[in-house]
Amino acid sequence: MSVLTRAAQPGVSASDLPRRSRLIGRRVVLSAIVPILILLVWWLGSLSPTKGLFIASPLATVVRTFQDFLGGNASHLFLGTVAWQDLLPSLWRATVGFWLALVVGVVVGTALGVKPVVAALFQPLVHLGRSLPTPALLGVFFLLFGTGDWPKVLLIAFGVIWPILFNTIDGVQGIGTGRAHVAEVFKLRRRDVLFRILLPGAAPKIFAGARVALSLSLIMMIISELQKSRNGLGYLLVATQRNFDYPGFWSVLLVLALIGIILNIIIVRIERRVLAWHQGATSQHD
Amino acid sequence: MTDNQIPAELVMTGIAKVYGTNRAIDDISATVPAGQVTVIVGPSGAGKTTLLRIICGLDAPTSGQVHFDGAPIDGVPDGLAMVFQDYSRSLFPWLRVEANVGFPLRRIDKKLRRSRVMEALEAVGLAGKEHLYPWEMSGGMQQRVAIARALACHPRLLVMDEPYASVDAQTRAELEDLLLTIQATMKITVLVVTHDIDESVYLADNIIVLSKAPSRVSEEIPVRLARPRDQITTKEDAEFIRLRAHVLRLLRNIPEAPTGAGSLAAKVTA
Ligand SMILES: Nc1ncnc2c1ncn2[C@@H]1O[C@H](COP(=O)(O)OP(=O)(O)O)[C@@H](O)[C@H]1O
Ligand SMILES: [Mg+2]
Numbered sequence: 001m002s003v004l005t006r007a008a009q010p011g012v013s014a015s016d017l018p019r020r021s022r023l024i025g026r027r028v029v030l031s032a033i034v035p036i037l038i039l040l041v042w043w044l045g046s047l048s049p050t051k052g053l054f055i056a057s058p059l060a061t062v063v064r065t066f067q068d069f070l071g072g073n074a075s076h077l078f079l080g081t082v083a084w085q086d087l088l089p090s091l092w093r094a095t096v097g098f099w100l101a102l103v104v105g106v107v108v109g110t111a112l113g114v115k116p117v118v119a120a121l122f123q124p125l126v127h128l129g130r131s132l133p134t135p136a137l138l139g140v141f142f143l144l145f146g147t148g149d150w151p152k153v154l155l156i157a158f159g160v161i162w163p164i165l166f167n168t169i170d171g172v173q174g175i176g177t178g179r180a181h182v183a184e185v186f187k188l189r190r191r192d193v194l195f196r197i198l199l200p201g202a203a204p205k206i207f208a209g210a211r212v213a214l215s216l217s218l219i220m221m222i223i224s225e226l227q228k229s230r231n232g233l234g235y236l237l238v239a240t241q242r243n244f245d246y247p248g249f250w251s252v253l254l255v256l257a258l259i260g261i262i263l264n265i266i267i268v269r270i271e272r273r274v275l276a277w278h279q280g281a282t283s284q285h286d
Numbered sequence: 287m288t289d290n291q292i293p294a295e296l297v298m299t300g301i302a303k304v305y306g307t308n309r310a311i312d313d314i315s316a317t318v319p320a321g322q323v324t325v326i327v328g329p330s331g332a333g334k335t336t337l338l339r340i341i342c343g344l345d346a347p348t349s350g351q352v353h354f355d356g357a358p359i360d361g362v363p364d365g366l367a368m369v370f371q372d373y374s375r376s377l378f379p380w381l382r383v384e385a386n387v388g389f390p391l392r393r394i395d396k397k398l399r400r401s402r403v404m405e406a407l408e409a410v411g412l413a414g415k416e417h418l419y420p421w422e423m424s425g426g427m428q429q430r431v432a433i434a435r436a437l438a439c440h441p442r443l444l445v446m447d448e449p450y451a452s453v454d455a456q457t458r459a460e461l462e463d464l465l466l467t468i469q470a471t472m473k474i475t476v477l478v479v480t481h482d483i484d485e486s487v488y489l490a491d492n493i494i495v496l497s498k499a500p501s502r503v504s505e506e507i508p509v510r511l512a513r514p515r516d517q518i519t520t521k522e523d524a525e526f527i528r529l530r531a532h533v534l535r536l537l538r539n540i541p542e543a544p545t546g547a548g549s550l551a552a553k554v555t556a
Contacts, residue, residue: 178375185342185368186390186439196389200380281379281421 056247065251082236087255090232093149094221097156101213105161106206109168110198119169126165134159135223142228152224152232159220160213167209171202204278207271214263218256293321293475294355294365294442296341301350303336310336312500314350318443319492323469323476327486328496329537334479335371337496338447341477342368354443367441371448373428377420377435383407384416387435406438409468426457430464437468443475450485459517462488466515483537487529488515495536504536 039058046057056064069087071080079088112119112126138155145151175198183193199206225234233252240248272279296318303311310333318324328334339345341352343362354363367390370376377386388403407413410430420428429449436444446465450458462485469476480486486493487509495504509529511520520526535542 176375178370178372179378181344182370182376184344185362185366186435187362188390189392192389192392196381197378200378203380277380277419277421280419284421 054246056250060247061250061254064247065254068248068251069255086231086233086236089149090221090225090234091259093152093224093232094156094217096149097153097220098160098214098217100153100157101161101217102164102210104157105164105209105213106168106199109165109206110172110194110202112165113169113172113202114198129158130162130166134220138224138227147228152221152229155224156217156220159223160216163209163212163216164206165209167205168202171205172198174205175201204275207267207275211267211271214267215260218260218263222256291440291442291472291474293473294363295320295475296443296477297353298337298341299351299353301337301340301347301352303333303340303345304348309500311347312502314496314501314503316494316503316506318475318477320475321473322491323466323478323489324492324494325486325490326477326479326494326496327481327483327533327537328501329498330481332496332499332501334481334496335447337501338368338445338477338479342366342445363443365442367436367439367444369429369432369436369444369446369449371451373420373425373432373452376432377428379419379421381419382416383412383418383420383423383431386420386431387416387438390435390439402438402440403434406434409437409471410434410464424457426453426461429453429461433461433464433468437472441474443477444469446476446478448479448481451480451482458485463515463517465489466513470514483530483533484521486533487511487526488517488520493529493533495533507532 042055042058046052046055046060048055067080068082069080070078070083072078072083076084112122134155137158138151141151141155141158145154179197179201182188183197188197221232222234222237225232226238229235233256236252237249240246240252298317299315301311301314302309314337326334326337336345340347341359343359343366352359354366378389381389384400384403384407387406388399391399391402394402403416404413407416410433412427412430412434415423415427420431423431433449449465450461453461465476465478466489468474476489478486478489480489490507490509493507493509495507496502497504507529511523511525511529532542534540
């Protein structure tokens with residue numbers, strides 16, 4: 001890099017456009033280094049005489065991913081059979097679980113945040129719930145809710161609700177007495193206080209919690225499908241391994257990684273939009 | 287603003303406030319006359335904020351009563367608006383200026399609300415800034431937004447707790463003059479708390495001087511300086527100088543200089 005920039009320096013023109021594009025190019029190159037290294041290690045691993053049997057090559061994995069997940073025709077929205085049978089049911093359960101956790105977490109968190117007495121009352125219960133290792137509850141959820149989608153959805157919701165709940169309580173309590181006095185002196189309506197002061201004020205914290213919950217929900221999604229499941233990406237991970245179908249196994253891992261990346265991009269976009277004020281306000285106080 | 291907005295009168299009788307074993311306010315009786323500027327000045331920790339919270343109905347006194355236009359207060363009186371000391375904590379950073387100022391008016395019709403917001407922003411010299419966020423503005427401008435929010439309610443009593451304590455001296459002078467202009471045009475009752483002696487004399491028709499906690503009224507001082515006031519000429523007026531020395535003595539508990547020499551001595555020290 002430095003050789004490149006130095007070589008270009010004598011020809012620097014008055015316009016800084018080439019400099020800008022060089023900076024951007026430099027960032028692209030930098031952010032590509034680690035993925036390329038990972039690919040290289042992966043590829044070398046697949047060549048290894050001992051481990052290579054269990055590691056499908058990157059190329060085989062990509063080919064298999066396209067076949068399984070994108071092989072369909074227009075009537076199937078160009079999605080492959082595996083996408084329909086396993087990916088979409090998984091995503092559906094994770095989505096329902098996540099939104100359930102978000103709604104319940106924000107509602108309960110707000111209630112606990114505004115009423116310290118209620119918060120104190122429920123604190124032991126909340127801490128008990130949080131400290132239970134959710135994966136260990138899988139069997140209990142199957143017993144309680146049968147074997148369909150519900151135990152899985154509820155397990156995901158139960159597993160991811162805690163960061164949302166705690167951050168909402170924290171955010172609502174952090175509104176401060178100053179703003180509470182404003183609400184009182186200006187006789188603001190209760191619903192305005194709730195929807196225009198409490199929730200927006202707590203939004204940065206709630207967002208941070210939701211972000212953690214979103215990545216947790218992918219983990220919980222896989223865990224919930226490892227047992228007693230007839231479809232889903234978690235089921236597929238178990239089934240492909242059992243059948244020594246390593247390209248299939250690796251293609252599931254690749255899809256999971258892609259989902260994680262896409263979700264992160266989406267949430268960063270939303271956050272930038274919804275919380276623009278927060279970035280502005282905090283940067284002013286620095 | 288609307289001309290049927292009759293300024294309110296406030297009467298405090300025997301107010302005391304005890305926090306546990308800490309007697310913050312011992313006994314305060316005073317009147318805030320309608321249509322005038324009254325300034326409460328007192329040392330830090332004298333219970334000024336506590337007193338304002340009682341006046342605003344946010345807090346109940348341990349004993350004593352506050353009457354707002356003859357009626358004992360119970361909760362925040364109608365027609366009272368407040369400007370808080372810390373604008374960064376009283377404005378909402380997720381709302382633009384227009385929404386911040388119009389927030390207390392959410393019960394009224396949208397068009398009327400907008401016109402009242404614009405009128406209030408005009409009055410504080412922020413016309414055209416309604417689409418900014420508070421954090422895009424300087425401290426002085428943010429405090430103007432807070433004043434506009436109070437004015438948009440068309441208050442009959444405007445209460446301000448150390449409103450200019452966190453802005454620089456230049457902005458402070460501008461905001462003092464802004465307050466006096468608004469008060470003169472709208473004829474509302476204004477009650478300001480401050481620990482700044484010059485500010486108290488400059489703004490006031492009446493000064494209520496508080497002692498250290500547990501606080502009592504040291505003295506109620508009428509200020510007869512001519513209006514409109516001016517940062518330069520008013521502050522070099524002999525009466526201004528005499529008054530600020532007098533308030534300072536009260537706050538420091540120094541006995542008054544012998545009669546006749548009083549104003550001269552004050553002039554020399556100032
Ligand atoms: N909510 C409270 N609980 C207990 N003590 C308080 C409370 N508010 C104020 N005080 C006490 O009352 C006294 C006066 O405080 P305050 O009204 O803030 O003074 P000032 O505004 O004049 O500086 C202080 O000693 C303070 O510690
Ligand atoms: Mg105070």
